[in-house]
Amino acid sequence: MRAGAADLEGKPFFSSEMRKLTPLDSENAAALLQELIESASQKQCSGIGSLNDNKSAAGFLSVVLDLSPYLRNVLLRRPAIIEPLLEEPLSTRLEKLMQEIASCSRGDKVTEAGIMTELRQLKLESHVLIALGDLSGLFSISETTLWLSRLAEECVGAAVRFLLRDAHEAGKLKLPDPTHPTKDSGWIILAMGKLGAFELNYSSDIDLIVFIDERSPAIIDPYENVETFSRLTRRLVRILQDRTADGYVFRTDLRLRPDPGSTPLAIPVVAALNYYEGRGQNWERAAMIKARPVAGDIDAGKRVLAELAPYVWRKYLDYAAIADVHSIKRQIHAHKGHGEVAVRGHNVKLGRGGIREIEFFVQTQQLIAGGRFPQLRGSRTVDMLAALHGLGWISIEARDTLVQHYGFLRDVEHRIQMIADEQTHTLPEDDENFLRVAHMMGYQDGETFAEDFRHALQAVEMHYAALFEQAQDLTGETGNLVFTGDVDDPDTLKTLEKFGFKRPSDICRVIRTWHFGRYRATQSAESRERLTELTPVLLRAFGVTSRADEALMRFDEMIKGLPAGIQLFSLLQSNPRLLDLLVLIMGAAPRLASIITRKPHIFDGMLDPAIFADVPTRAYLAERLEGFLGPSKVFEDVLDRLRIFASEHRFLIGIRLLTGAIDGARAGKAFSDLADLVIDRSLRAVIDEFASKHGKIAGGRIAVLGMGKLGSRELTAGSDVDLILLYDHDANAEESDGGKPLPASQYYMRLTQRLIAALSAPTAEGVLYEVDFRLRPSGNKGPVATHIDAFRKYQRTDAWTWEHMALTRARPVAGDAAFFGEIEQEVTNILALKRDTARIAKDVIDMRALIETEKPPRDAWDLKLVPGGIIDLEFIAQFAVLTGNVEGPVIAQSTAEVLGKLNPALVDPAMADDLVQAANLYTSVTQLIRLCLDDDTRPEDFPPGLGELLCRACDLPDMKRVESQLSETARSVRKTFNALLRSMQKS
Structure with a gap:
């Protein structure tokens, strides 16, 4: 498949008409262009200086330099990268590069290190x-996505051909034709996901599945073939994704x-089938809809794909498959709209109204109908939207809207990734x-x-929601619902079972309780x-939840x-989205459900549709806190209002996390910002109350240090x-100097005790925070308040490594x-x-060994x-941090942010990337579990709704994969x- 053929016979790139983009800083853009021209001149690329005479090209290039730090x-x-574009069309140059990549594995003297370097530079x-x-x-x-996919395909192909020749020369394989090493080699590399569909994004990883054709004549020892090809696959991943001085080729996921x-x-292959x-x-x-052979045999x-076709494209769709499609759908439906979307911080791939919903819109209908309609067996999203319309499955309006917004959102995704070549969405x-991002768009x-971005999300979400509602008709959810009298209606029991309830008689009993007015909430006729x-x-x-x-x-x-x-009841009746949210809480988050049960008034906060549009930043929370406290001055009243x-x-904040409006890291910052504000306000209230009796200390200053997860904003x-x-x-x-004067040390000690009580003493409104002061100098043996000089001395002379x-x-x-x-400088x-x-x-x-011995993990x-x-x-x-191997400030940084700044001399950048990804994964999972469950909940008691949320947060299809x-x-x-x-x- 060829990419970007439109300008193959056209003009040189820099003489073409280019989209006009606006820089962030015009002066900086002009300066950067001159810096590029000077750099080119120093590197004997003097032709680039002629760009000064080409207003369109110079303007475009200067803006790119200003907007994209990576480029x-x-x-x-x-600068030599762009010099050929003075003479030839862009696609012509890219075709030549594809050919160079394809040929870089040829020759007798090619080494693994050599091909790694060449692939990285050409990529x-x-x-x-x-x-x-x-x-x-x-x-x-x-x-664009086609060129990116071809680039990945050529790089994988070149690496595979090198490895096959190398295995042949080492006597591990006996290739039928070493000049064409992939022919009958038995090494099958399937591209999945966006690479399989020629839809790769700008900084994407590539998803591969590797199979072995055991009938291949290249296999010397059938008993060793799994080990041989697994070792080759491991080397393939290393060639593609290890970071070297030249960067990496593609991150690879198996x-x-x-x-x-x-x-x-x-x-x-037999085991896979x-x-x-x-x-x-x-x-x-x-x-498997998007799978295609991309390299190897x-x-x-x-x-293999032909043999898998009956598995993928079933002639008849049974009810179990429909239920499974509903289950997959619920994973995304669970975070469907609850008011406006916050644009900043929105995940354009996984968030509400995002790319994944369009892809799911298409793939769900492909699964349902592809067995009967071969036209629906394609892999490309836009092509399949057209096919769905052609078969009458979707309207022309749905096709055109989703095609338009799919292109728009993919463009946004690319611009995000062009900032720093990071795999972020x-x-x-x-x-x-x-x-x-806006200017690059x-x-x-x-x-x-x-405004346009929000409109795109809303349009996608609307079509996705309509698909979900239509899909419910597939199972024919109709029947009797009669709850009068004391005896269960048999048809009602059948209807409830059809809805998904396992104990229909118990459900009938509960609903009769509602209708008979046995609760305060149901006593009025209205x-x-x-x-x-x-x-x-x-x-x-409730019936579509996993444990209805x-x-x-x-x-x-x-x-x-x-x-x-x-x-x-009136709100739920008129606001289906609020009902969706309530169902989500009841099905996935027992801890939140118990909070609502104990304090129903807390549900009122969800009635504001703007809460999902506003990211809960510190400024947002501070403004609302001041408005909520108002003129309150009475100490006890302030503490109750803070609670x-x-x-x-x-x-x-938890609801935003639960619905996918924010991710785990953003939730950690929001929970921490909230704690900062209420602790500071509590301290001010305590200081004022304490001063009314004991006065103040001359020149007195107080600062509360947040430690642990509060300090790192996690x-x-x-x-606590x-x-x-x-x-x-x-x-x-x-x-x-007050009516009841106290010595300075006693003053601050008693004030600290009052602060602890203000935060952690239970009142009618509960507890603000459980508070731990054991990290102070000398731990529990030391005074609860510490003079700054004593802190300095202790940390320099007596503090332990921990x-x-x-x-x-x-x-x-x-x-x-x-x-x-002053304190931040001292800590630094x-x-x-x-x-x-x-x-x-x-x-x-x-x-670490001591912790492992004294406090082993409860479970995995x-x-x-x-x-x-x-x-x-x-x-x-x-x-x-302690050994000086972190670049930049560390105060108020999360563990992931610190790991992202590790000195390359200490940790290889690829390894550091893995640590950052691990920290982000743990954060996503931990935030959801701590939100939804009490501490003593065992894994076997996880509600299935939580499992779906965890799958969504990890972008994995099922809990087995998450584990x-x-x-x-x-x-x-x-x-x-x-x-x-x-x-x-040992060093």
């Missing part, structure tokens, strides 16, 4: 040129193969990078772009009338606790807070803002002290304590932990 860095280093050049074609408007989105936790990297026919799941059928790959939250301002009208909708909504009976029982508990029901505010906004919904209170005062101040490790996460969160800078200075690296490594290893889901879990990652980050990924990640992190710390211990 700027590459072009300033290697980089092609990558930049494809971006220029995309940004200039010369390439459409389909041409996890779509059958049962990846227990199968080799290369799987015999047996798996798919006996244990294959519908999501794997969906994945192409003919054998085609034969999330729109930046900060102004500068958000505007970079051709907009002159962020507001218009945000309330019962509203609930009666709502009952069929409720039953349908449990979810409805939780809803019953909530009704039982309501003082009145008319308002809620109400904190519990409501913890809940609302709090979860159920976290670790604090240290530091104070200072005039040197000659001996006691306070205390300095804890200090790496220290951050001022409340108190005298002028005092913060302490962390920068010269240390014995080997001793620190030994202390870290010993401490105890992600904090499992070997290779969160503690290992935190210890690696803290070790790096496999967590296990694989833990093994990898522990391996890195041991290798790094033990090597440092």
Whole structure:
């Protein structure tokens, strides 16, 4: 398949008409262009200087340099990349590069190191040129993704051919024709996902499945073929994704193969076919829609896909398959719209109204009808939208709307990734990078772009929601719903079973309780009338959850606790999205459900449709806190209001996380920002109240240090807070000046005790936070308040390694803002002290071993304590900070952010990337589990709704894959932990 043929016979690239883009800074853009021209001149690329005479080309290139840091860095280093475009069309140049990639594996003297270098350099050049074609408007989105896919395909093919020849020369294989090494080689490389569909995105990884044709004449020893081809596959991944001085080629993912936790990297075809026919799941059928042989033994790959066709394209769709499609659908439907979408921070791939919903819209209908209609068996999303319309499955309006917005969203995805060549799909939250995306999209301002982006999401979501509603008709969900009298109606029991309830008689009993007015919320006739009208909708909504009976029982508990029901029932009747949200909570989050049951008023916060449009930033929360506190001055009233505010906004942050409006990392920051604000406000209230009796200390200053997850801004919904209170005062101040004066040290000690009580003492409104002050100097033996001088001295002379490790996460969160800078500098200075690296490594290893002995993990889901879990990652980050191996500031940084700044001399960049991904994975999973469950919940008691949320957060199809990924990640992190710390211990 050829890409971008439109300009093959056209003009040289730089003489073409280009899309006009607006820079962030015109002066900077002009300066960068001159810097490029000067760099080109120094590197004997003098022809590039002629761009000054080409207004269109110079303008376009200067804006690209200004808007994309990634492209700027590459072009300033290697201006020769664009010199050929002065003479030839872009597609002509790309075709030549594809040919160079294809030929780089040929020759007798090719080495693995040599091909790794050549592939990286050619990939980089092609990558930049494809971006220029995309940004200039010369390439459409389909041409851009096609070129990116061809680039990946050529790189994989070149590496595979090299490895096959190498195995032949080493006597591991006997190729029938070494000059054409892939022919009858038996090594089948299937491209999956976007690479399989020629839809690869700009910074995508590539999904591959590797099979072995055991009948291949190239196989010398049938008993060794799995090991031989698995070893070759491992080398293939290394060639493609290991980071070297030249970068990487493509990140490579092999996890779509059958049962990846227990199968080799290369799987015999017979074993794979047996798996798919006996244990294959519908999501794997969906994945196979996009499969195609991309390298190796192409003919054998085609034969495999032909044998799999009956599995993928079933002639008849049974009810179990329909139910499974519904289950997959629920994973995305669970976070379907609840009000406006926040544009900044939105995941354009996985978020509401995003690319994944369009792909799912298409693939679901392909699964249902592809067995009967061969026209629906294609892999490309846009082509299949046209085919669905051609067969009358969707309207012309749905086709055109989804095609248009698919192209728009894919463009946005590419612009996000062109900022730093990162595999991210999330729109930046900060102004500068958000505007970079808007300007690269051709907009002159962020507001218009945000409006169009939101419109696209809403349009996609509307069509996706309509598909979900239509799909419910497939199972014929109709029947009797009669709940009068004391005897169960037989037809009603059948209807409830059809809906998905396992204990229909119990459900009948619960609903009769509602209708008979036995709860306060159902005592009024009007309330019962509203609930009666709502009952069929409720039953349908709860019926599609995985444990419908449990979810409805939780809803019953909530009704039982309501003082009145008319308002809620009316809202649910008129607001289906609110009902979706309530069903989600009852089905997936027992902890949140119990909060609503105990405090029904907290549900009121969800009635504001804007909560999902607003990212819960510190400024957002601060504004609402001040409005909520209002003129309150009475100490007890302030504390109660703070408790109400904190519990409501913890809940609302959790709801945003539950629905996918924010991810785990963003939730951690929001929970931490909320804690900062209420702790600071509590401290101010305590100081004022305390001063009214005891006065103040001359020159007195207070700062509360947040430690642990509060310090690193990674709090979860159920976290307690670790604090240290530091104070200072005039040197000659001996006691306070109030009616009941106190000596300075006693003053601050008692004030701290009052703060602890203000935060953690239970009142009618509950507890603000469980508070832990054990990280203060000398722990429980030391005073609860510490003078700044004593803190300095202790940290420099008496502190243990573990205390300095804890200090790496220290951050001022409340108190005298002028005092913060001094404390931050002090913490920075302490962390920068010269240390014995080997001793620190030994202390870290010993401490981890002690924790493992004294506090072993409960099970594999105890992600904090499992070997290779969160503690290992935190210890690696803290070790790096203490040994000066982190680039840039560390205060207020999460573990993932610190790991992302590791010195390459300490940890290989590829390994650091893996650690960051591990931290992000653990954060996503932990945030959801802590939000949805109580601490003592065992894995076997996880509600299925939570499983679907975890699959969505990890972008994996089922819980088995999530568990496999967590296990694989833990093994990898522990391996890195041991290798790094033990090597440092010996140094």
